[in-house]
Structure formats: C-alpha cells, structure tokens
Amino acid sequence: MDPSSPIGLASNLLSRPVKRLLRALPKKPGAAPGTLVYTGPERSEPVIVRLLEYDRDVLDERTLSHQADFHELAENARLTWLNVDGLNDLDLIQAMGSAFELHPLVMEDLVHTGQRPKFEEYDEYLFVVLRMLTLNAGGLSVRSEQVGIIIGDGHVLSFQERAGDVWEAVRERIRGASGRIRSRGADYLAYALIDAIVDHYFHILEAFAEQVESLEEEVLGSPTQETMHRIHNLRQEMFVVRRAVWPLRELANSLVRTESSLIDSGTGVYLRDVYDHTVQVMDSAETMREVVSGLMDLYLSSVSNRMNEVMKVLTIMASIFIPLTFLAGIYGMNFEVMPELGIPWAYPTLLGLMGAVAIGLLLFFRKRGWL
Amino acid sequence: MDPSSPIGLASNLLSRPVKRLLRALPKKPGAAPGTLVYTGPERSEPVIVRLLEYDRDVLDERTLSHQADFHELAENARLTWLNVDGLNDLDLIQAMGSAFELHPLVMEDLVHTGQRPKFEEYDEYLFVVLRMLTLNAGGLSVRSEQVGIIIGDGHVLSFQERAGDVWEAVRERIRGASGRIRSRGADYLAYALIDAIVDHYFHILEAFAEQVESLEEEVLGSPTQETMHRIHNLRQEMFVVRRAVWPLRELANSLVRTESSLIDSGTGVYLRDVYDHTVQVMDSAETMREVVSGLMDLYLSSVSNRMNEVMKVLTIMASIFIPLTFLAGIYGMNFEVMPELGIPWAYPTLLGLMGAVAIGLLLFFRKRGWL
Amino acid sequence: MDPSSPIGLASNLLSRPVKRLLRALPKKPGAAPGTLVYTGPERSEPVIVRLLEYDRDVLDERTLSHQADFHELAENARLTWLNVDGLNDLDLIQAMGSAFELHPLVMEDLVHTGQRPKFEEYDEYLFVVLRMLTLNAGGLSVRSEQVGIIIGDGHVLSFQERAGDVWEAVRERIRGASGRIRSRGADYLAYALIDAIVDHYFHILEAFAEQVESLEEEVLGSPTQETMHRIHNLRQEMFVVRRAVWPLRELANSLVRTESSLIDSGTGVYLRDVYDHTVQVMDSAETMREVVSGLMDLYLSSVSNRMNEVMKVLTIMASIFIPLTFLAGIYGMNFEVMPELGIPWAYPTLLGLMGAVAIGLLLFFRKRGWL
Amino acid sequence: MDPSSPIGLASNLLSRPVKRLLRALPKKPGAAPGTLVYTGPERSEPVIVRLLEYDRDVLDERTLSHQADFHELAENARLTWLNVDGLNDLDLIQAMGSAFELHPLVMEDLVHTGQRPKFEEYDEYLFVVLRMLTLNAGGLSVRSEQVGIIIGDGHVLSFQERAGDVWEAVRERIRGASGRIRSRGADYLAYALIDAIVDHYFHILEAFAEQVESLEEEVLGSPTQETMHRIHNLRQEMFVVRRAVWPLRELANSLVRTESSLIDSGTGVYLRDVYDHTVQVMDSAETMREVVSGLMDLYLSSVSNRMNEVMKVLTIMASIFIPLTFLAGIYGMNFEVMPELGIPWAYPTLLGLMGAVAIGLLLFFRKRGWL
Amino acid sequence: MDPSSPIGLASNLLSRPVKRLLRALPKKPGAAPGTLVYTGPERSEPVIVRLLEYDRDVLDERTLSHQADFHELAENARLTWLNVDGLNDLDLIQAMGSAFELHPLVMEDLVHTGQRPKFEEYDEYLFVVLRMLTLNAGGLSVRSEQVGIIIGDGHVLSFQERAGDVWEAVRERIRGASGRIRSRGADYLAYALIDAIVDHYFHILEAFAEQVESLEEEVLGSPTQETMHRIHNLRQEMFVVRRAVWPLRELANSLVRTESSLIDSGTGVYLRDVYDHTVQVMDSAETMREVVSGLMDLYLSSVSNRMNEVMKVLTIMASIFIPLTFLAGIYGMNFEVMPELGIPWAYPTLLGLMGAVAIGLLLFFRKRGWL
Secondary structure (H helix, E strand, O other): OOOOHHHHHHHHHOOOOHHHHHOOOOOOOOOOOOOOOOOOOOOOOOOEEEEEEEOOOOEEEEEEOOOOOHHHHHHOOOEEEEEEEOOOOHHHHHHHHHHOOOOHHHHHHHHOOOOOOEEEEOOOOEEEEEEEEEEOOOOOOEEEEEEEEEEOOOEEEEEEOOOOOOOHHHHHHHHOOOOHHHHOOHHHHHHHHHHHHHHHHHHHHHHHHHHHHHHHHHHHOOOOHHHHHHHHHHHHHHHHHHHHHHHHHHHHHHHHHOOOOOOOHHHHHHHHHHHHHHHHHHHHHHHHHHHHHHHHHHHHHHHHHHHHHHHHHHHHHHHHHHHHHHHHHHOOOOOOOOHHHHOOOHHHHHHHHHHHHHHHHHHHHHHOOOO | OOOOHHHHHHHHHOOOOHHHHHOOOOOOOOOOOOOOOOOOOOOOOOOEEEEEEEOOOOEEEEEEOOOOOHHHHHHOOOEEEEEEEOOOOHHHHHHHHHHOOOOHHHHHHHHOOOOOOEEEEOOOOEEEEEEEEEEOOOOOOEEEEEEEEEEOOOEEEEEEOOOOOOOHHHHHHHHOOOOHHHHOOHHHHHHHHHHHHHHHHHHHHHHHHHHHHHHHHHHHOOOOHHHHHHHHHHHHHHHHHHHHHHHHHHHHHHHHHOOOOOOOHHHHHHHHHHHHHHHHHHHHHHHHHHHHHHHHHHHHHHHHHHHHHHHHHHHHHHHHHHHHHHHHHHOOOOOOOOHHHHOOOHHHHHHHHHHHHHHHHHHHHHHOOOO | OOOOHHHHHHHHHOOOOHHHHHOOOOOOOOOOOOOOOOOOOOOOOOOEEEEEEEOOOOEEEEEEOOOOOHHHHHHOOOEEEEEEEOOOOHHHHHHHHHHOOOOHHHHHHHHOOOOOOEEEEOOOOEEEEEEEEEEOOOOOOEEEEEEEEEEOOOEEEEEEOOOOOOOHHHHHHHHOOOOHHHHOOHHHHHHHHHHHHHHHHHHHHHHHHHHHHHHHHHHHOOOOHHHHHHHHHHHHHHHHHHHHHHHHHHHHHHHHHOOOOOOOHHHHHHHHHHHHHHHHHHHHHHHHHHHHHHHHHHHHHHHHHHHHHHHHHHHHHHHHHHHHHHHHHHOOOOOOOOHHHHOOOHHHHHHHHHHHHHHHHHHHHHHOOOO | OOOOHHHHHHHHHOOOOHHHHHOOOOOOOOOOOOOOOOOOOOOOOOOEEEEEEEOOOOEEEEEEOOOOOHHHHHHOOOEEEEEEEOOOOHHHHHHHHHHOOOOHHHHHHHHOOOOOOEEEEOOOOEEEEEEEEEEOOOOOOEEEEEEEEEEOOOEEEEEEOOOOOOOHHHHHHHHOOOOHHHHOOHHHHHHHHHHHHHHHHHHHHHHHHHHHHHHHHHHHOOOOHHHHHHHHHHHHHHHHHHHHHHHHHHHHHHHHHOOOOOOOHHHHHHHHHHHHHHHHHHHHHHHHHHHHHHHHHHHHHHHHHHHHHHHHHHHHHHHHHHHHHHHHHHOOOOOOOOHHHHOOOHHHHHHHHHHHHHHHHHHHHHHOOOO | OOOOHHHHHHHHHOOOOHHHHHOOOOOOOOOOOOOOOOOOOOOOOOOEEEEEEEOOOOEEEEEEOOOOOHHHHHHOOOEEEEEEEOOOOHHHHHHHHHHOOOOHHHHHHHHOOOOOOEEEEOOOOEEEEEEEEEEOOOOOOEEEEEEEEEEOOOEEEEEEOOOOOOOHHHHHHHHOOOOHHHHOOHHHHHHHHHHHHHHHHHHHHHHHHHHHHHHHHHHHOOOOHHHHHHHHHHHHHHHHHHHHHHHHHHHHHHHHHOOOOOOOHHHHHHHHHHHHHHHHHHHHHHHHHHHHHHHHHHHHHHHHHHHHHHHHHHHHHHHHHHHHHHHHHHOOOOOOOOHHHHOOOHHHHHHHHHHHHHHHHHHHHHHOOOO
C-alpha cells in the first residue's frame, strides 16, 4: 500500500500523451495553402515506395527509388497501386503530386497527419483520408495512423505514416492470380483497402472487450485506485477509436452516393457493405463506451460500500468498548469514600454488567443489520 | 458478511461475457468479400433444414437432407419456406445461395453472426437481418441470435443460429388450413416471421420489468452491494436488447417504404403495424433504461444515508463517553495532593455531574435531529 | 428512526408496479394479426355503450344494448357519437368493427391497451390512439388509460378502458343547443375530445408541481431517506406522463397536416391549437423533469453536508478529550518513582495545562471554520 | 451553525413557486375553444389602454376609455398602436377582438397567460406571443410576463399582463419626429417592440452573470449549504429564462421566412437581426447553464474535500493518543506483581517510549501527505 | 495546509470574469437599430487604420489618418485591404460605412463586440463575424476578440478590437511579390484571413492539451483542491473556445455554399478546406471536453479513495487499542476484592492476552484486505 505507487503505475499506463489525441496542428497559421509541412512524429527510417502493377494476367511488384519517373507510371495502362510508407520526404510527395496532378490542398492534407477522416471528390480523382488503428505492444493502447488514398483512373495511391499495415491479405489476394480483385479496377482495389482498415477496427474492439472483462472482474472482486486508472485509460483509448470511427459513417455514405465516374456501378454493393460495417463499428464502440461508464459507476459504488464497511467496524468497536472503558474508569478513581469498592461481590457484578452492556449493543447493531 | 461472496455471486450473475455484446468479428481483415466464415459459437449439433411448402389447398412439411436439390425448390410454383437451424455448414449455405442466386455478400452476412439488423433490397429478393431474443434459463439474461430472412418471389429462406425459435405459432397458422396466411404470398409470410420476433421482445421486456420491480423492493428495503451488481447486470442486458431493437426502426421503416414489387400493396398496412410495434418496443426499452438509472441513484443515496446513520451512532457514543472517561481519568490520578479525593460527597457529586454532561449532550443531539 | 420503516412507506408510495409503465404486451407472438385479445387489467363491470346523436336541432342521448344494430347507426344521417366504456367485450368490438368497416388491425389496437399514441389514416376513417391521464386518489400517482377514437364520415367512435372520463364538459356543450359544436361535423367533435384530453394534462402537471413544491420545502428543511423515495416516485410518475405526451406531438402534427377529406379546412386552426397545447405540455413536463433532477442534486448535497456536520462534532469531541484523557492516564500510573506526584502544586498545574490544551484546540478548530 | 437557518434563508430565496414555472393552465378542459378565461395572477389595478397614432408628420398619444370606438380605430389611416396593460378585462378584449376581427382562439391565447412564445399567420394579421422578462426587486429572480402582439394592416395591438415594460425607448423614438420609425409601417413598429424585448434578455443574463461570479467566489472561498441553495435557485431562474427564450428561435425564424404581405421586404433585414440576437441569447443562456453546473460540481468536490480534512484531523489525533493512553493504562493497573513499577528509571523510559511512538506516527502521517 | 490558500490561488486562476463569457450586451433595448454603441472594454490606445493596396505588380502599404478619403479608396482599381485596430472611434466606422455603403445594422454589429460568429450576404458585399482567440500571458486563459470582415468587390475591410493579430504571415505572403495571393481577388484574401484565424485555434487547443496533461499527472499523483480549481478553470476556458468555434461550422458551410458573385468558383476548394479545419477544431475541442470530464471523475474517485485510506487507518488504530485500553482499565479498578490482582502470573498473562487480541484483530483486518 505504498501511496506513491499509483503514479508509477499510472505513468506506465498513461504513457501516451493527450496531445496524441489532438495532434492536428496544421501549417503555420497564415501560411499559404498547399504549403507542405510534415506534422507527424519525427522518424529516421527511410521512406519506402512500393509499386504493385497488375492486370488480369500480369503482376509486377517492386520497390521504387525516390527518383522514379512517376509521370510514366501515371500513364500506365495496367492498374497501378503505389503505396508510400512514411510521409516525411516532402520532395517525393511533391513529385508524385505533380505526376498525378494532385491539388496542392490534397498534398497538404496527405502530410498533415492529424486529419479527420474525410472524402473529397475532384474531377480526376477521389481523395479519401482515414485512420488505420493498430494495437501497441501490450495491447493496452492504440496507435492511430493517418492513411491517405487517392483513387484515380487506373491507379491507386496510398500514403501511410509508417511501414506495417493491415493490407497484407489484400496483397496476397492480388498475388494469387485467380482473385476477383485482379479483374477489377482501381475503385475495387480502393474498396479492398478501406474494407481491410474498417474490418481491423473490430479486432481493436475485441482487444478492448477483453480488457473490459478483466476490469469487470477486478471491479467486482477487489478494486483499487489502480482499477480506476485502468478504466480511465481505457476510456481515453476509446476516444482515439471514436475519433477514427465517427467521421467514417459520413465518409462511407458519401462513397456510396458519389456519382463520380471513377466508381463502377458494380462496386456500389461492396461500398454499401463497408458502410454497414462502419455503422456496426460505431455501434459496438458506443456500447463499449456505455459498458465502461457502467464499470465506473460500479467502481464508485464499490468504494462507497467499502467505506461503509470500514465505518461499521469502527463504530461497532468504539461503541462497545468506549462505554465499558468509562465504567472501568469510574472504579479506577481514588476517592476516599466510594462504598462500592468495599463490597465483595461488586467486582463480579460490574463484570456482569459490562457483559450485559456489550451484548445489548451487539443486539442493537444486529437489529440494524450491521452485523 | 463474507467479503468474498460478491465475487462468487457476481461471477454467477455476470457469466455472460462482454464480448457477447460485441461479437461482430468479420472475416479476416483484407480477405476477399463474400468469403464465408462462420463466426458464431462452436456447435456440434447437426444443421437442420426444414421445408414448408404450401398453397391455399396443399401443405407439405418435411426435413431436407443437405444434398437436396435446392435448384428445383427455387422453381417451385407453391410458396416455399426453407428454414435453416445452424449456420456452420458452409457448403449447405453455398448450395442454397447458388440455387437462389444470392449475392456473395449476402451469404457472408448470413453466417457472420454479429450483424446489426438491416434491410437490403436486391433486384430478385429482399434481405432482412434481425436478432431473435430469448431468455436464458433463470430469466436473468438474454440470448441474442442472428436471424437472416430472404424474401424472394415465391419463397422465403430463413437462417437461424440454433434450433428453437419463436415461430411455432406461425407454423400452426400455416398448418391450420383456413388462415389468411395460406392464401397470401412470400411477403406476408415474411411479415408474420418478423412480427413474431418483434412481439417476442415484449416478453423479454416484461421479464426485465419483473426484475426491476424486485430490485426496486430490494433497494427500498435493505440494499447490499449485491443489489448494485444486479442493477449493473440488468443494465448490461438492456444493452443487448437495445442493440437488437434500435436498428429495427430504420429497418421497419425501409420495409414500409420499399417500392419493391416483391411486397404486395395489401401487406403494407401489416408492415406499418410492425413499425408501430418496433417504436413501442424502443419506447419501452428507453423507459426501462431510465427506471434502472433511477434505481441506481436510489441505491447510491441509500448507501450515503446508511453511512450517515452509522456515523451518527459512532458520534453519539464517542461524544458522550469520551468526555466522561476523561473525568473519571482525572480522579484516577495519583497526585498526593488532590483535595477533592478526601471530600465524602465528592464521589456522588461527580457521578451527578457526569449524568448532567451525558444528558446535556443527548439534548444537544436531539436538537440537531440526530436522535 | 426505525430502519424498517422505509419499506412500509415505500410500498405505500410505490404501490403501482413498474409493469404498468410497460404494459404493452401484444397478442401471443406469432398469432394472426387482427386477433382480438384484451390486454388491460381484469374488470367485472359491464361494458357500456353510450350514444349521442345530434344535429343543429335535435339531440338524442341513450345507452345502447350490446345487440344494438350498429349497421343502422353507421348509416345515420345525423352526427353519431358512440362511446364505449370498457374494452373486454370482444364480441361487441367485433360487431361495431364490422358495422363501421374497421380494419382488423385497428380493432386489435383498440383492445391492446398498451398502445403508444398514434394517428393512422384509412380511406374511410381516421384512427387516433391517445392516453387519458387522471390522478389516482391521493393525487400522488397517475392513471393512464388508453383511448381510441375513430373519426368517420358522420360518426365518431370512442373507446375507453373504464367508465369515467374528462369529456363531461364536451357533452354539456352538445346538450346546450346553441354551441358551435352542434353545427359542425365529426372532425370538430373529435377535435373537442382530443382537446379535452390534452388540456387535462395541465391539471396533472399542476398536481405534480404542488408535489414538487412540497418536496422542495422538505429538501431545504430536514430531508430524510423518505424524501428521496418521494422524489424517486415522482420521477417515475413523470415517466408515465412523458410516455403519454411525447408521441402526441407527432400525432397532432399529422392531424394538422392530413389531407384527408374527413377533416374540414375550418377545423385546421383548432387542430393547430391542439398542437400548440401539446408542445406546451411537453415543454412543461420537460421543465418539471429538470426541476426534479435539481431536487435530487440538492438532496444529495444536503446528505453530504449533514454527514460533514456529524463528522465535525465527532472530530471536535474526540480531538479535545482523547489527549486530555491521555494526560490523566499518565498520572494514574503506579510507578513508584514519579516525582511529580509529590509536588503539591502539580495537580492544579496539570488541570491548568489541560484547560490550555482544550482552549488551544478549540481555537484551532475555530480558525478552520469548524465551529 | 443553527441547523434551522437554511430553511429561513431558503424560503426567502425560493419565494417564487415552482408553479410559476408551469403556469399554463388553459381553459377548463372540454370548454368550447375561444372561451375567454384570464389565467394570470389576480390584480386590482385598472386595465389601461394607450393609443399612439402617428404618421410622418402627426403624432397623437392618449389613454383610451374602455368604451372607445375600436371599430373607428381599426379604419384609421394613420399607423395605430394600441397597448393594453392588464388582461383581466375580458369585455374590453372582446370589444377589441371584434373591432379588429381577431379569431376566437387568438383572443383565448391573449388572456391565457401561460402561452409558449409562438408565431401564427392569419390572413388579415400576424399574431406573436412572447415573454417579457424583468428582474424582480433584489435582482435574484425574474418576472416573466406574457406579451401578445397583433400585427395588422396599419395597426399594432400589444397586450401585456401588467403596466411597466421595456418599450419606453421605442415610444421616445416615435415621439422624436425624425426617427426612421415614423416613416415606416406596422411591421417595423412590431419589429421594434420585439427587438426591445429580446435585447432586454441580455440585461437579465448580465444580472445572472454577476450572481454567478459572486457564487463562484463563494464556492472557491468557504461554501456553505446556503451556497448550494443559491446555486439551485439560480438554476431554477435559468429555467424561466430558457422557457422564454428557447421557442423564440423558431418564432424569429418564421418571422424572417413569412411571405405575408404584412411584412415589407425592407423589414426583412431587421427581422434577421432579431433572429441573430435570439440565437445569441440562447447561446449565452446555454453557456450560463453549463457554468452553473460546473459550480455545482465544484461545490460538491469542495464538500468532499473538507470532509477529508475533518477526517484527517480526527484520524491523526485518535491514532496518536489512543495507543499512548493504552500504554498509560497498562501501568495504571493494580497487579501486585508488576516488576517494572519498582524500577526507578522505568517512568522516564516509558515517557521516552511514548514520545517515540508519537513521533513515529507523525512521521508516518507526514509520509502519507496528511500533514 | 492553510485553509485560506485556495481563495488566493483561485482568484489568481479565475481572474477572468464570467461576464467575459457573456459580453454581448447590445444597444440600449429599444434604441433604433443601427445605433452605433461600442461595447468592448475601455481602451485608450489610438485606433489605427492600415491600408494594403496591391495587384500582381504593385504593393502599397501605409497607415491612414482618420480623415482619409475612404470614398476614393472604395473606387480603387487595385485590391484594397483596410484593417482597423480598435473599434471605439465611432466616427471613423461611420465614415468607412458610408464610403463602402454598409448597412446600418452591419456597422452596429461591427462595434458590438459580443457578436456570435455569423455570415451575412448583402448584394454588394459579404459580412463575416468571427472570433480571434489568443492566449493570455501565462497561457492559462484565452482572449477572445471579435473580428468583422467585409468582403466587397475589390476590397476587404477587417475590424479588430485591438492591435496585434494572427495575420502577420498573410501580410508577409502579400509582401513577397510571387505568392498566389497577389494574383487573386478579395475573396481569396478574405479566405486567407479566415484560414489564419481558424488555424490558430489549433495552437490554443495545443496549449490546453499541455495543461490537460499536467493536470492528469497531478490527478494521478497527489491531487489537491487546487487541482480541482484548475480543472474547473480549464473547463471554463473551453467554454470560451466552444462559443467561438461552434457557430463557425455553419458559417463555413454558408461560405462554401454561397452563390454570391463575390466568391470566385476557384476559391471554393479553399473554403471547403476551411470548413474541414473547422470541423476538426470542433472535434478536437469536443474530445478535450470529454477528457477534462474524465479528469474530474478521476479526481473525485481519488478523493474518495484517499478518504477511504484515512478511515482505514483510524479504524485499525482505534479498533486495536480501544479494547486493549478497556482491559487495562479493568485491572486499574480499585475494588478491594479482585482476586486476579494477587496472582503473580496474572500480569504477564494479561499482557499475553492483549497481544493475542491485537494479533487477532490484525489478522482480521488483513483478511479484509485493509492491510
């Protein structure tokens, strides 16, 4: 019961700064729009550009150098998926932006890593920003990474903050020559990427559900202040999830309703499926939030209850022995004239009286339901 | 007052995992859409397919083998109701899906048992997902089972997670040759199935209302921490109901407004009735939720109040006897020169003084309203 | 301060079951729609059918037998108001339904007494369900009774659960030959009935407002746990009112906007007035709800405060006398060598020291603001 | 610390009945619509009708008798503003109503003083009901008075519950011959009246803001239960303001959007300004509400904190002196064989031990941060 | 632990009055619309008017005298940006208003410094009001300044309450001859100004996020009542931010959707970007609000927990030593006949018994988990 321990523990649990929640600092206020400023955490790993180029028959997969001729790729007849891991090489982004004719504001958004998920329609391409959530080691907190996706005519560009993603299964489906994905366009590929991100949210929620269960057991068993810290922590993680998921509904809805020629009518039913999953994630996240609130209530009521228990013990002990001590104190006085002191049966009688008082009080407490 | 008992009790009450609330894990993220993965709990009972085939005059009811010729059934002139109990036989689902020309995403949804209730219109059929709620043994918790219903032209397919449902009365009406149901189409049959599910929600709510009443009595009588656990538990069960009911409103509304030729205009008034019932269930569930919240407030105020009672007893006992003990202590001192000790009437005077102090304090407490 | 009293009192206050709130159990799930099942409380009084038939000049008022020829009444040229008190005579309902050509679902709704207020348009009539609220004896709780109104061409049918209603004044206006009501149609009569029900809600709210005031006085004076029970009780009664009132807004709005030829354009301004009153009732109910919540907060803060007072008294008493008792205890010890005991002025000095300690502590507590 | 004082104070503060909040009792339920029943508080002052008649050049201002020829005024070519102070002279209202051809329901609403603010369009006039708020003496509570305004073609009728209003400045502008108001129509005059009422709300809010500040100081300083009562009181006053302000938004919006020919297109921009102010008042009221909630939280946390302080003092005093008293008690026993009693250095040693125990406990408490 | 310190500290923290939140007092109620009344805080600095006049090639930047010929500037062929620092020179505002033909209500709004952010379309110009937030020294509170922007054909007028703004970077871009801003119109300049204000909100939120983090550490470490005051203070600052940000969404939306010819179609994409940032700010502010609420919960639970700790120590100490003192008291009595007193091994036996009682109680407390 070292009172300093909660800090130690807490700083462990709460290692992630609140600022992470809010990391949305845009360009210097007043700077020209389209000014590229990378706002993510500093990183030293090299930026990697991976190309996947395929049609029904041919598949080409390779890592590009930063001086690659992106203009040539933009003209490519086969479906081209360019994936960028790392957003801190602003020259590269600029080169790709000019090759694929991206609007300066789009490029600005790609590297401003605190974007809210959104969907924007441009004449030549669609621009989707969403957040890829992954569990940190330990599974207690979530890493929220911005992902920008450009859906063009015959190409998909995807921009991630870091290497490592939830798209390995999509790549496998492309590599496996027979999948539906090989015979469909950029819109279907983009759908597959978005779908993988959304589906992964369920895994995050599942990990949290396990935490909730273990917390529930703790709260029902012997909760400590540490339990409260863990609940607090989980609640904060839920905020991260919520900020990623909430705007998705509108995004998915816009995707379903867009009339852009870049979305094939056959892809509509799949986008509607993404929309359904989004709503389901929101729903689950909301339920989880309420369950966590319920845990907090339970915790507080349990603290109250234990205080009650403690007070009852104190009250019972003090109420019984303080009057008895008083009685003993009376006959410990040194008055010269205290006739009782000389009576031979006075002592056992007093002991009997004391016993009666104690038993009377015990009965009183039992009647009150305190015993 | 065994402090460990709450756990025992609680684990009894809270046997159902939070994960059940959230069981919505879709296919492996990134896997191709339409990949059939059964996500319900493991089960060993065989999957059963029951056929009910009828028109105004003839009724045929039998259990099908898994190798049945579903294509033939799809061509059937009479109204065909195929009910599948158990979703873990993916080959069977695949066979039925291909016979009735279901979209791969529909089949995926049928076996992903964490779906949110929804309504989807396809050209050849309508697809409804909802949740059938039944009470577990003991009546303290709810079992939420996914039910998928396909309304086609001349056939209804229904898919449940388990044998046992709320449709026996519908079957009876079909068997009774004279019912309106025998002379109407697939839309009316589907209405009857949905209606039975929705109406059953009222039974769930009634069982909960009984729990609420018994909890209210407990809270007003002598609530314990266990009472709080039961309130918490009920609140969580309400979440399960809510997740089943909330999306139903939109679903029922879409059903009423659909312009699909699969819904006969004469069925509209019945669907509007389902919509009304749905709103009523939501309304009742919402009221119940607020009543339960009120119970929680009442419980907490009762805990505070009892703490107050405990503290009052302690304060009264301690405040009266501690000063008296001090007085006795004074005359228990062994100073050589304590003139009072030699006075013969000092002892009875002191006893009188002590009585006066005690009575004075009692009056003070009574004036405060503590006695 | 008998700890068992709250139950006695509470069971008095909370006599009305929560189930009353939720009484909405429909037909047996899966039964055919239009199955008439009376769901209200059992009743032994006979069902009474009263007829009021009038035009500008003539008025006929009588009680009908259950075998009356309703078909003839349906053809009546004068305005016909049939009022049914009691819904448990299903044959009667059936006979009326067939005479006035009511849809089976309408008849089902008429006798299912847990309906949510609603408005439904049929070709030949309009169907309104609402809830008539009356105060129970004692004025502490509300009786919510379902009222169904059919507005036909030249007739109004009204169905109540029980004899006794808020329509006497309307009947008086009809009996008084000169009223506007005698020269107008079924729509105006229906308006008058609905208006009377809605206006009566204000009386309910007024009775509650009086309770709120008396509760406020109690909370500000000397609140007990019983006060909390009364607040809880009032809150639950507010739920009953809310469930009656909330859906009314939509209902009144639909009535105002209906394009049915059964509503005369001149009646529109009156229906708009009903709508205004509905909004006003909702508004008042909402305010009342917040006032009651405020009372609860006030109550809880007052409990905290009184606990604080109790603790202060305990702390002051114990903090002053426990150290003094210790001092007395010192000189009550029987060591052979305790030089102080022999000093003649030691005893008065010690007494002085004890007084100084007591005064010092009192000053300390006063500085803290505890005295 | 007189426990009865809160009541005295509170009844002072809470003099205003909750019923005032809800005073909206309409005509006797079931009475004919258009029945004039004055529902405000009883009043003995005479009802005063003031006429202001003007055009660009001429101004006539006088008090009318109750038998004035209102029909003539209705035909007046100059702009006519009739202001009625007091609503209890129903004959007068009737006479005015018939001269200006008001609908019976409008007259009913004019004298039912619990109306919710609303806007109604009739063919010949517009009808606005709103609430004029003024501070009661002492500035602690708000008086909410119903104001009805009829905007006709060439005349404005205004009906107040009492003499005394916020329109003196408007009258001054009319009297000053040069103002814009003299050359514009009834719509502009009505705008000026409504604008004055809405602008006055800001003064109410300012007075409340001062209260909030003084309460905040109190809560941060040394809050008492009385502080809580004042917070409660302020919260209730906010309800009065809210009920006046909330419906105004819709009202102002309808005024802006009305296509009635009675509103000149040039007045539109002024009405939009009223709308802006309305939104601003709502916004401020909402912020105030949240600030007051924050105060309540702060108050409760401060009560908890002070309880904590009290308990710490008790714990420290009791924990130090109870063990020491026990030690003294040991050597106060009268056993014949207690070898320590005879050792000469036993007494100072015991005193030293006692000091060590006390210091040890003090260090322990300091380490805990309780000292 | 000086109980008076919270006030000192708090008055430090809460120096900013609640009234600042609500400073929205309009003109004297009833005064003519368009009456110019400066409502900001008194200021003695001179009002400064700065002119920036430019086209692609030429740039002219100077400070104007108050007698400048604004009419001439209004006719200027080059893009003219007039920025006014200080709103208390009403003659100047009047002169500018007449030169640029502003509506009297617009001028009124410009100098009424409590405006809610809004967007108004006039034929000849657009009028935008928003709030520029800057951190006060210390970074603990926010200064909210009203900014009015008039977007005319070829000119932008901006009105601030004070010198000092967030637009230096915009001025730099204009001075740098090559920027896009030099070749675009008044709409783009206005966009740049609004964008700078909105982007600056993120800096405010970041400063608050740092406060939140330090508060979180405090709450998890050793929170005091002062911590609560800081949380309260932060919450109030969040209200200021919220009042500035909330109405912005609608404003930005209107800007995006306006069909005014004053907004070039090419500027639309930039305005949409402003809209996105606005939504993001709202989102972040909302998350922050919830995090702060979470902190409050954590603080309260921590106060409860510490109270629990305190009570446990008291209970353990009192429960162990009070019974022991009683035992000692028994054998301190002076009865003549107390046989135990003569038994030589009675004293050590009693000491042993006392030890056993103490150990038994310690074991009991340990089993309860209190040790």
